Amino acid sequence: xxxxxxxxxxxxxxxxxxxxxxxxxxxxxxxxxxxxxxxxxxxxxxxxxxxxxxxxxxxxxxxxxxxxxxxxxxxxxxxxxxxxxxxxxxxxxxxxxxxxxxxxxxxxxxxxxxxxxxxxxxxxxxxxxxxxxxxxxxxxxxxxxxxxxxxxxxxxxxxxxxxxxxxxxxxxxxxxxxxxxxxxxxxxxxxxxxxxxxxxxxxxxxxxxxxxxxxxxxxxxxxxxxxxxxxxxxxxxxxxxxxxxxxxxxxxxxxxxxxxxxxxxxxxxxxxxxxxxxxxxxxxxxxxxxxxxxxxxxxxxxxxxxxxxxxxxxxxxxxxxxxxxxxxxxxxxxxxxxxxxxxxxxxxxxxxxxxxxxxxxxxxxxxxxxxxxxxxxxxxxxxxxxx
Numbered sequence: 001x002x003x004x005x006x007x008x009x010x011x012x013x014x015x016x017x018x019x020x021x022x023x024x025x026x027x028x029x030x031x032x033x034x035x036x037x038x039x040x041x042x043x044x045x046x047x048x049x050x051x052x053x054x055x056x057x058x059x060x061x062x063x064x065x066x067x068x069x070x071x072x073x074x075x076x077x078x079x080x081x082x083x084x085x086x087x088x089x090x091x092x093x094x095x096x097x098x099x100x101x102x103x104x105x106x107x108x109x110x111x112x113x114x115x116x117x118x119x120x121x122x123x124x125x126x127x128x129x130x131x132x133x134x135x136x137x138x139x140x141x142x143x144x145x146x147x148x149x150x151x152x153x154x155x156x157x158x159x160x161x162x163x164x165x166x167x168x169x170x171x172x173x174x175x176x177x178x179x180x181x182x183x184x185x186x187x188x189x190x191x192x193x194x195x196x197x198x199x200x201x202x203x204x205x206x207x208x209x210x211x212x213x214x215x216x217x218x219x220x221x222x223x224x225x226x227x228x229x230x231x232x233x234x235x236x237x238x239x240x241x242x243x244x245x246x247x248x249x250x251x252x253x254x255x256x257x258x259x260x261x262x263x264x265x266x267x268x269x270x271x272x273x274x275x276x277x278x279x280x281x282x283x284x285x286x287x288x289x290x291x292x293x294x295x296x297x298x299x300x301x302x303x304x305x306x307x308x309x310x311x312x313x314x315x316x317x318x319x320x321x322x323x324x325x326x327x328x329x330x331x332x333x334x335x336x337x338x339x340x341x342x343x344x345x346x347x348x349x350x351x352x353x354x355x356x357x358x359x360x361x362x363x364x365x366x367x368x369x370x371x372x373x374x375x376x377x378x379x380x381x382x383x384x385x386x387x
Contacts, residue, residue, distance in 0.1 A: 066236050070184050071196045073238025076138045076167035077109040078186045078194055078231055081118055081145070081159075083130035101125060106187035106231030107135060107159065108240060110270075112168045114143075116159040117266060118230030119245055120150040123157045135161050138194055149273030152383065153280035153355050154214045154261060155245050156269045157230075169232060172239030174262035177201050177218065185222040185244055185258065187231025197223035199256075206259065208248070215348075217259040218242045224258030233260040242266075272356070282357040283383040284330075285323020288314040290347050291335055310368050313337035313344045328378040330367065337373070338366035354380070 060068070083103045105122030109115070116135055123130055133145040143161035150157040177183075181201045189195050199222030206219045220233065224247050233242035242260030272279055289296050291313045300309055309315075316334045319325050330336075337344055339353055340363055357363065359382040366375055 066182070067184065067198055070234055070236055070238040071186070074169055074184070074232050074234040074240065075186055075194060075196065077169035077240075078138065078188075079107045079109060079116060080136040080188045080193070081105045081107045081116075081122055081230060082134045082136065083123060083125065084132040084134075085125035085128065085130040103130070104188060104191045104227050105229045106227065106244070108230070108232045108243065109137075109166050109168045110171065110240070112164065112166045114161040114163045114166060116145065116161060117243060117270065118157050118159060119243065120152050120155045120157045122230045123147055123150070123159070133159065135159065137166070149277040149279070151269045151273065151278070151280045151355070153351070154265065154269055156243065156261060156266055156273075158270055158273045169234075169240040170238070171263055171267070172235050172237075172241040174218065174241045174264045177204055177235070177241060177262075179203060182236045183220055183222055183241065184234050184236075184238075185220065185224050185228060185231060185260075186234065187224070187228030187244060189223075189225035189227045191227055199223070202257070208246075208259065213246055213259065214261065214265075216262065216265070217245070218262055220258050220260065221256040222258060223256075228258075276356075279358075280355045281383050282354050282359050282361065282380040283324065284354060284378065284380065285320035285325045286316050286330060287318040288316050288336075288347065288350070291315045292346075307371070310335050310337050313368065314347055314350055324378050324381040328365070328376045330365070330376070330378070331369070333369070335368040336365050337368055338364075340364055341366075359383075 081104070083105075084100065085102075086100050103122070103125070105118060107116045107118035107122070110117050123133055129147050129150075133147065134142055135145045136142050141163075143163055145159040145161045148158045148160050179201050182198065183201055184196055184198045186194060186196050199220050201218060202221050203219035205215075206217045207215045208217065218233065218241070222233070224231075224244050228244050229246070231244045232240050233244055235241045241263050243263070243266055244258065244260045246259045248255070248257040248259070269279075291297070291309060292311070296315060297309070300307070300315070313335045316325075316330060316332055316336065318332055319330055336350075339350065342353075344350060357380055359380055361380050363378050363380065364375060365378055366373060
């Protein structure tokens with residue numbers, strides 16, 4: 001019995017000794033919560049700042065509301081235009097080779113049943129219309145598009161997609177624009193997706209010294225970059241007033257000088273496309289000036305004293321080699337006074353007449369040369385790429 005009591009006492013002492021050692025040396029340690037030192041008030045202030053709710057803001061100003069409303073109205077009608085096609089590469093060793101290329105641009109839905117306007121250069125690869133054109137709506141839907149017609153001189157193309165009940169832009173009146181009016185540009189810069197930028201009308205009826213651009217453009221400082229071509233220029237009420245077409249930039253990106261084709265001209269071009277199809281491809285192969293221009297008449301008077309040039313017409317400054325004009329016998333120094341028996345009053349009249357003509361069409365010219373007049377027939381050619 002005594003041995004049993006001794007065993008129990010020793011067992012109890014061992015148990016309590018083991019428990020003490022375990023609790024002292026092996027018990028899991030729980031990290032104490034961080035305590036912000038009262039010696040560092042900046043940390044306390046930071047915690048209060050990041051945990052404080054945002055302060056109440058006053059309602060948007062009328063200016064902010066105007067831009068938001070304009071963007072909300074026009075943006076659903078702006079689409080992305082993706083093209084795929086082939087270019088021919090001349091190789092002196094392996095002959096002609098073809099390489100597939102792709103491009104991106106923008107467009108604007110102008111009717112709920114699927115008519116989309118964009119730039120002519122957006123839908124072309126070189127001189128050819130792209131093999132495949134895909135239009136992506138703001139809501140993500142994608143459609144194959146067909147080209148109903150183009151105007152190369154005004155850089156406009158009309159597309160059609162098979163869809164109904166689309167969000168169409170409200171067409172404004174570009175003749176009512178004034179320098180200083182607020183406008184927004186919406187498009188697909190660098191393939192990022194629809195983007196809105198804002199600015200003002202910097203100039204109207206702008207003439208750019210670039211043969212590839214039409215005259216009478218809207219100039220704006222709203223940011224327009226690569227991929228914005230064919231997108232919308234909208235007024236402060238979200239109405240479509242222009243189709244973005246080009247930028248002036250020494251670096252290839254926006255520097256605050258962008259150009260758009262006035263929507264009133266686009267209206268007229270669409271009517272012509274629906275009636276005639278592609279226009280603006282015809283070419284004579286001449287450079288010319290208005291014979292009524294005082295500066296030109298002064299030069300002619302100095303170079304050809306005593307010669308009585310016609311009062312109206314276009315003075316031919318140069319004739320391209322192998323051009324329709326060269327084939328018809330037109331020479332530098334000639335003055336064209338009539339086209340198709342219509343008296344010529346200005347260079348704009350000639351440009352519009354040729355724009356409405358077709359390659360292969362024959363026109364009749366009345367020509368003045370060194371005091372005599374004669375009539376020639378000229379067959380219009382196809383405008384070369386890059387002109």
